[in-house]
Amino acid sequence: MRVTVSDVISPSYFPLTAAVELGFFKAEGLDAEFIFPPVDPGRILVDGEVDFYGASPYVAFECLREWRGGKILCALSQYTYWFLAVRADLGAVKGDMSALKGLRISASRQPGILLRKLLVDGGLDFERDKVQVVPAPRPPEGLDNLARVGIQALTEGSADGFWGNAMRAELAIRRGIATMLLDVRRGDGPAVARGYTFPALVASERLVAERPDDAAAAVRAVVKTQHALRADPSLAAEAARRIFPPGETELIGALVARDGPFFDPTVSPDAIEGACRFAQSTGQLTAPLPYEQVVATQFQHLWTASP
Numbered sequence: 001m002r003v004t005v006s007d008v009i010s011p012s013y014f015p016l017t018a019a020v021e022l023g024f025f026k027a028e029g030l031d032a033e034f035i036f037p038p039v040d041p042g043r044i045l046v047d048g049e050v051d052f053y054g055a056s057p058y059v060a061f062e063c064l065r066e067w068r069g070g071k072i073l074c075a076l077s078q079y080t081y082w083f084l085a086v087r088a089d090l091g092a093v094k095g096d097m098s099a100l101k102g103l104r105i106s107a108s109r110q111p112g113i114l115l116r117k118l119l120v121d122g123g124l125d126f127e128r129d130k131v132q133v134v135p136a137p138r139p140p141e142g143l144d145n146l147a148r149v150g151i152q153a154l155t156e157g158s159a160d161g162f163w164g165n166a167m168r169a170e171l172a173i174r175r176g177i178a179t180m181l182l183d184v185r186r187g188d189g190p191a192v193a194r195g196y197t198f199p200a201l202v203a204s205e206r207l208v209a210e211r212p213d214d215a216a217a218a219v220r221a222v223v224k225t226q227h228a229l230r231a232d233p234s235l236a237a238e239a240a241r242r243i244f245p246p247g248e249t250e251l252i253g254a255l256v257a258r259d260g261p262f263f264d265p266t267v268s269p270d271a272i273e274g275a276c277r278f279a280q281s282t283g284q285l286t287a288p289l290p291y292e293q294v295v296a297t298q299f300q301h302l303w304t305a306s307p
Contacts, residue, residue: 005054013054195274
């Protein structure tokens with residue numbers, strides 16, 4: 001059984017990574033292997049390359065037209081989980097989106113779609129305010145580790161700020177070259193942005209129909225991992241050691257401790273409504289979808305199970 005996430009060196013989907021690496025999948029009777037995602041991760045559910053995928057719903061909207069063929073089994077954590085950091089020498093005040101006027105903001109391709117929406121919803125006009133969203137640099141070590149592309153964008157001068165996961169932001173902030181401008185999950189930026197997306201455990205509709213026991217076991221594994229990481233964030237380093245570089249392994253425990261309160265498997269109707277509304281605004285979806293079409297509701301009872 002193969003498991004992957006859309007951004008590996010990151011706390012964003014980490015409960016799924018940890019569920020494999022800490023043995024929670026094995027304890028549920030699933031022989032699971034964590035693999036690094038292919039070059040085109042948006043195709044993996046369609047092509048059947050993996051069984052379970054940690055991803056934002058909008059990633060699946062891109063490869064599952066009108067969400068046909070996939071199901072969300074549970075949330076890995078709650079709310080939009082990216083950060084916007086800018087050069088430290090700008091002296092920007094946290095939460096002040098006017099500080100972005102005239103700046104170039106680096107973002108990877110798919111998160112860049114969300115960033116553009118956030119900037120517009122935050123009252124910025126790309127032409128009037130001279131804000132640019134520019135591609136994130138390609139890391140010299142390859143696509144397996146995108147954690148340091150924020151640092152790379154600032155040090156090479158290709159951008160004045162960057163949009164990325166908590167690991168990307170933390171590395172640059174600790175080095176002293178960036179400051180945090182927006183932490184959307186905790187209320188910075190336009191209020192609507194908090195509900196654009198969330199990290200989810202996704203499987204194909206076929207797997208849910210043909211192997212419901214495996215799907216249920218995966219949900220149980222993730223829920224137990226979330227409980228374990230909230231109780232003891234130091235487990236994160238053990239889970240990351242085989243996969244993360246040493247510097248990132250040292251940081252993951254602190255990031256998991258900070259994000260632990262959001263490690264909740266519940267997928268609320270509001271979360272699906274927000275994800276659908278975002279997908280409609282970007283042309284990935286033509287109309288809102290019923291909750292039951294997106295979420296595998298037969299596993300809801302497992303979300304509140306005791307560890």
